[in-house]
Every structure is written in C-alpha cells, then in structure tokens.
Amino acid sequence: MTARPPSPRAVAGWILRHPETPTESEQLQLEAVRTHCPELNALARHVRSFAAMLTDRKGERLPDWLDAVIAGLTLPWNSGVVEGHVNRIKMLKRQMFGRAGFQLLRKRVLLA
Template sequence: MEVAPETGGIFQRAGILAPYQGHLHRRWNEGEHNIAGLFREVAARGFTGSGGTVRLYVSTHRKALDARLPPPAPAPARSVFEVCRLSTSRPERLGEDQRTFVKQLRNRCPEPATLHDRIHSFATVFATKRTSLLDRWITQVRTDGIPQSASYANGLRDDIDAVRAGAALPHGSGVAEGRITDLKLIERQLAGKAGIPLLRKRVILGAHSRRTRRQPIDDDLWTITGYENPV
C-alpha cells in the first residue's frame, strides 16, 4: 500500500489490474467514466479479470482519478520476517516510513493490531519487572481468539514460576546460552577435522576472549603442533 501525499488517501494495490492502471487513468482523464466501457478496453488489452474488479478499482481510487493524479507506483512487498520485526520493535527506533506502515497495518488488520498491543505490553512487563501484570496479560491473550498466541500464553501458564523469576530477577541464562553457541560453532567448524588438544584450545580461547574482550590474548593459545591436529 502507498500513501498519496496530495490527498492523504491510501492507494489499494491494483493486483491483476496493475498493468492497466496507466490506461484507466488516461481514459478517465479523457472523459471515459463508464465502467463497462473501461472494462471492455482493458479486456481487449489482455485483462482477464471481471468488470467488478474494474468497478472496485475506480470506486477505491475515485478521488485520485478525479484529481487527475498519476497511478501509484507498485508498493514493495514486505516479508513476514520484516513485518514481525517492525511489530516487535520499539516505535522510537523505527523510521517515519516504518511507523506509517505499522499504523496502516494496525488500521487495516485487527489481528496484527491486537498482537502488536500484546507484544508491547509483554515487553513492558519485563522492562518494568511488574510481574503482577503477567496473569492479566495471559488472560487477555487467551481470550483474544488468536490460536497461536493463546498457545504461547498456555505455555507461560504451565511454567509461570520460571517466567515470573525471569521477569523479576537480574539473573538469566544468557551466559550459558552464549557458551553453548560457542561450542556448537566449534563443532560445526572442526567436526571430524581436529583432535581433542585442538578442540580444547579453541574452547579455552573462546572463553578467554569473552572474559577479557578488551585485553590482548596470549599467542600461546594459538600454538598448534603437528600431532595436535589429527583427524
């Protein structure tokens, strides 16, 4: 979707009519306002849709057509990943175009709007450590009518003590998860290629670099002798 700055209106995507938008706008400006006539013209040019599609396009874009605005440029498609990222990001970290997209998405789609609110209220629980809000949040999500989020809320309910502890306490499993990630990386890089001595040095090097990130690392950790690297 795109916003027409001259009118403030929102252009609907033309879909299969997109290749014929220019012709429709030109013929409208020339005075051809008969829907059936416009449909026959685009059908003669290869349009395979129905007259109702042409009628819907004209009614949706009537202000733009009457104002003799050019047809909108095709809006870039946004991936599911990008929509999720924008929905879970802090509004102050989004650009103007991104905030406009999120606002339009909320206005047009009730379920994403509800999910957007729930995501940010859930983040507020952890940011403010107000675990008293968790029960109300879970109840709201379970009654929203969105199966995926309700399933997530049920999972939180099953392990609510751990969730409360994670929200309220300063401790976390981030360090342990980081170490596990390091080990998996070493495994992928050296599986079947290195012996125990080399693997040991790589593990020590990784742990040492995390503890002393800004300090020089002893070059001895990089020392590899011939017999330490058997397959």
C-alpha cells in the same frame, strides 16, 4: 498501481522492535498494516504490553499472561498440520537444492 505489501518478516521486525527504533517510514507502514489487519493490531498491542511488563518490572501482571500460556498449551487447537506441510516442503527443497529451478520445485511440491 498499488505498492507491494511489506513482507511478513518486515512487519514482524517492526512489531518486535522498541517503539522508538523504527524510522518514520517504517512507523507509517506499520500503522497502515495495523489499520488494515485487526489481528495484527491486537498482536502489536499484546507484544507492547508484554514488553512493558518486562521492562517496567511489573510482575503483578504476570498471572494474566500465564493464563494465556496455559490456554495455549491446553486447548485442542494447534498448528500441527501446517507444521507438517512446512516440514515436507523444506525436505523437498533440501532434496532439490542446486539441481533445478523454481518451476521444478513448485511442481514437486504441488504433486507430492
């Protein structure tokens, strides 16, 4: 029997916190996640690098980050389609609030 993976919210919290703040158990779990997912490992490195730039006042490193922001704003890839689906699901959830259980909500999302 394997343990349940941590929630995305928990992993985001571990990545965004100061490196000395998480408990030993949380640090071990984050290391396991980073080992199994190279994308999250890269993300954690970027977050730590940006945080170090801010806390150590290393403004000379800002142009590298601005290049990344400019690329993100100008390249044709985006998450617009995904955001549209999320918005639709949230609207259905609000319409169904307090009226029915998860099974009916699931059917409405799948059939809508």
